[in-house]
Amino acid sequence: MQKQKRKGPGRPGPRPPPKPATNHKPNKQHNQKRAKELSRSKLAATEMEIQELRAKYDEIDANSIERFAQFPLSQKTQKALAEYKYTTPTEVQRQSIGHALQGKDVLGAAITGSGKTLAFLIPVLEHLYMNKWSRSDGVGAIIISPTRELAYQIFETLKRIGKHHDFSAGLIIGGKNLKFERTRMDQCNILICTPGRLLQHMDENPLFNTTSMEMLVLDEADRCLDMGFQKTLNSIIENFPPDRQTLLFSATQTNTLEDLARLNLKDPVYVGYGAAKPTAAAAAAAAAAADTKPGTSTAVLALPELLQQSYVVLPLEEKITMLWSFIKNHLKQKIIVFVSSCKQAKYLYEIFCKLRPGVGLLALYGSLHQDRRIAIYEDFLRKSHVVMFATDVASRGLDFPAVNWVLQLDCPEDVSQYIHRAGRSARNKARGECLLVLTPSEEEHMIGTLREQLHLDIRCVHIDPKKLFSPRVKIEAFLAQFPELRASAQRAFLAYLKSVFLMRNKRLFNVLSLDLDAYAQSLGLAVTPHL
Numbered sequence: 036m037q038k039q040k041r042k043g044p045g046r047p048g049p050r051p052p053p054k055p056a057t058n059h060k061p062n063k064q065h066n067q068k069r070a071k072e073l074s075r076s077k078l079a080a081t082e083m084e085i086q087e088l089r090a091k092y093d094e095i096d097a098n099s100i101e102r103f104a105q106f107p108l109s110q111k112t113q114k115a116l117a118e119y120k121y122t123t124p125t126e127v128q129r130q131s132i133g134h135a136l137q138g139k140d141v142l143g144a145a146i147t148g149s150g151k152t153l154a155f156l157i158p159v160l161e162h163l164y165m166n167k168w169s170r171s172d173g174v175g176a177i178i179i180s181p182t183r184e185l186a187y188q189i190f191e192t193l194k195r196i197g198k199h200h201d202f203s204a205g206l207i208i209g210g211k212n213l214k215f216e217r218t219r220m221d222q223c224n225i226l227i228c229t230p231g232r233l234l235q236h237m238d239e240n241p242l243f244n245t246t247s248m249e250m251l252v253l254d255e256a257d258r259c260l261d262m263g264f265q266k267t268l269n270s271i272i273e274n275f276p277p278d279r280q281t282l283l284f285s286a287t288q289t290n291t292l293e294d295l296a297r298l299n300l301k302d303p304v305y306v307g308y309g310a311a312k313p314t315a316a317a318a319a320a321a322a323a324a325a326d327t328k329p330g331t332s333t334a335v336l337a338l339p340e341l342l343q344q345s346y347v348v349l350p351l352e353e354k355i356t357m358l359w360s361f362i363k364n365h366l367k368q369k370i371i372v373f374v375s376s377c378k379q380a381k382y383l384y385e386i387f388c389k390l391r392p393g394v395g396l397l398a399l400y401g402s403l404h405q406d407r408r409i410a411i412y413e414d415f416l417r418k419s420h421v422v423m424f425a426t427d428v429a430s431r432g433l434d435f436p437a438v439n440w441v442l443q444l445d446c447p448e449d450v451s452q453y454i455h456r457a458g459r460s461a462r463n464k465a466r467g468e469c470l471l472v473l474t475p476s477e478e479e480h481m482i483g484t485l486r487e488q489l490h491l492d493i494r495c496v497h498i499d500p501k502k503l504f505s506p507r508v509k510i511e512a513f514l515a516q517f518p519e520l521r522a523s524a525q526r527a528f529l530a531y532l533k534s535v536f537l538m539r540n541k542r543l544f545n546v547l548s549l550d551l552d553a554y555a556q557s558l559g560l561a562v563t564p565h566l
């Protein structure tokens with residue numbers, strides 16, 4: 036297991052015992068007596084604090100809370116919040132923390148970058164603290180995230196906000212030594228996991244026991260519950276005690292009513308849904324009005340106000356020229372470029388490295404080795420001028436500071452994916468821009484859907500041909516010189532077509548509308564690969 040801590044997230048090893056307040060040399064017996072007294076008085080203080088806090092739970096009034104200090108939170112949590120300068124709760128934190136402290140199930144929906152992570156981490160820490168959870172009590176809370184990077188990020192936030200608590204936490208995300216994780220897991224109080232790896236441990240690890248578990252959190256809940264993870268999550272949930280507390284958070288809560296039933300929620304509180312709470316009638320109306328699954332309920336969908344959104348329409352074969360020109364015109368910016376497949380991200384990274392645009396380049400996609408993925412994620416966090424080519428492993432939840440531009444080079448599958456990608460910019464009241472690149476056949480349906488579901492006035496921009504620089508000749512020369520680059524271009528070509536072919540929304544994605552020869556040439560390929 037990565038970074039499993041014996042004493043409290045973020046603090047390696049036990050604290051030294053307090054020094055006795057005497058000026059003569061203490062003997063061993065005296066020391067032991069003193070330690071016992073201290074631990075007894077510490078326990079009494081804790082018990083008193085717990086009782087006082089619990090007595091205030093029923094009085095929490097979200098609307099009157101302006102500062103974290105007004106929430107009945109333990110000294111340990113308050114201290115860490117203050118140290119990291121979290122003084123004012125965001126709206127989703129204000130509205131959900133009280134309900135979660137009271138032990139209610141919560142479905143929280145709030146725009147990207149609005150602080151949902153603390154909205155569930157604070158209640159998790161408080162729940163364990165209030166129940167005097169100790170290392171020997173085993174797993175008390177499990178937090179599930181759809182991607183490894185997001186799980187890692189939640190773990191890092193937990194380390195900061197839980198630094199004064201005495202809980203142990205573990206990151207269970209795959210790509211690491213299974214045996215190592217296995218031996219440590221049952222000693223963890225809080226586990227942050229990706230669904231596949233969690234299920235693998237449940238299936239293969241006899242030591243792993245979730246019967247004591249009292250809290251389940253699904254971050255990016257709609258993604259955790261969607262088709263891709265459905266079977267895995269069903270099997271995971273079977274192993275959890277039914278009377279646990281469940282918190283679901285996402286910027287896009289597009290859960291079906293069956294999804295929510297599967298989770299066995301008890302009279303959940305909806306935060307951020309407005310009038311769109313998922314009653315059966317509302318769900319049916321939403322499904323009829325929008326292009327969604329029947330029985331789907333959708334929270335109010337929105338993007339940050341300070342995010343400027345625009346789109347451009349281009350034939351597929353002009354995307355690389357547009358991308359190259361865009362990067363050359365934005366060298367002092369932090370940019371994420373989203374594409375549909377790992378192989379495209381890899382090829383764009385390789386060929387753009389050869390072309391040397393004059394800004395740092397990175398690529399983040401699922402088929403990279405885990406250590407590499409985390410190193411790239413951290414590199415992108417640190418850098419202020421950089422372009423990262425990414426697949427949707429980077430689209431949900433990742434909190435990169437100061438991203439100036441999100442470029443959706445390939446059309447997102449649906450409105451949710453658009454929102455999550457775009458939301459990597461303009462986080463937590465910062466400004467940002469998002470440019471969506473569409474082919475002519477994608478324009479009408481995608482823009483119509485965005486306008487209808489997001490009530491969005493998305494601006495169409497026309498590119499000045501004088502500002503376009505084609506790197507085609509150079510790309511062809513590189514491909515002639517480096518066969519491995521040519522093979523990578525061929526794989527990117529096929530991967531893109533496969534992704535379009537496999538898209539469920541056939542009104543939006545039409546592989547037959549594409550000029551394959553022109554697309555192959557734009558990637559630098561003299562011969563169109565066989566399908």
Ligand SMILES: Nc1ncnc2c1ncn2[C@@H]1O[C@H](COP(=O)(O)OP(=O)(O)OP(=O)(O)O)[C@@H](O)[C@H]1O
Pocket residue numbers: 120121122123124125128145146147148149150151152153285286431432433434458462463
């Ligand atoms: N109360 C707060 N005061 C100041 N900053 C905050 C507060 N809460 C969270 N933040 C900061 O806001 C940023 C975004 O938070 P977070 O990543 O939790 O957003 P999110 O709502 O989960 O986004 P996404 O929908 O993309 O997952 C983080 O950098 C976090 O440290």
